[in-house]
Amino acid sequence: MSKNHDQVYVIDANVFIHGSFQDLSRMYPRMLTVPEVTAELESTEAGQRFDAEQVTVMVPSDQSVAQVVDTVRDCGEDLSEADRRLVALALDQDATLVTDDYGVQNVAAAMDVSYTGFQREEIEEQISWIYRCTGCEKTFDPDGIQGNERCPVCGCALKQVPDEKDTV
Numbered sequence: 015m016s017k018n019h020d021q022v023y024v025i026d027a028n029v030f031i032h033g034s035f036q037d038l039s040r041m042y043p044r045m046l047t048v049p050e051v052t053a054e055l056e057s058t059e060a061g062q063r064f065d066a067e068q069v070t071v072m073v074p075s076d077q078s079v080a081q082v083v084d085t086v087r088d089c090g091e092d093l094s095e096a097d098r099r100l101v102a103l104a105l106d107q108d109a110t111l112v113t114d115d116y117g118v119q120n121v122a123a124a125m126d127v128s129y130t131g132f133q134r135e136e137i138e139e140q141i142s143w144i145y146r147c148t149g150c151e152k153t154f155d156p157d158g159i160q161g162n163e164r165c166p167v168c169g170c171a172l173k174q175v176p177d178e179k180d181t182v
Contacts, residue, residue: 050096090143
């Protein structure tokens with residue numbers, strides 16, 4: 015992927031943790047992130063290297079966060095607050111999201127948000143997840159589970175499995 019100096023990049027914590035700022039500033043000349051990522055970095059070596067002058071910290075709009083929450087639920091993903099806000103910020107800023115987290119990439123793909131991997135390749139398929147009972151094999155939408163790890167029919171454990179796959 016060639017880097018455009020006018021392109022804006024929303025950067026996930028793993029990129030700061032595994033990359034040097036000299037390299038990052040060359041690769042991603044216009045970097046944004048969310049406050050939750052800076053909080054994740056505070057107690058790490060990467061946090062000590064974090065250069066706030068090279069990275070703009072922004073808060074995504076409530077509307078975009080709500081859209082991401084809906085998409086996360088529809089996809090059956092389990093994203094952290096920081097991850098949801100990263101996708102929302104990329105949506106707000108029409109930016110490319112830089113992350114190695116396949117769940118984050120999955121949600122970004124579902125929302126037509128541009129993304130790229132940092133140390134890992136990007137996902138090849140966008141997946142919607144459901145839950146299947148390991149006993150009676152009944153399936154459940156992620157909305158119907160709401161934190162239950164047991165089948166409401168037979169009480170056996172539930173396992174997250176792909177429901178639909180679409181090529182990205």
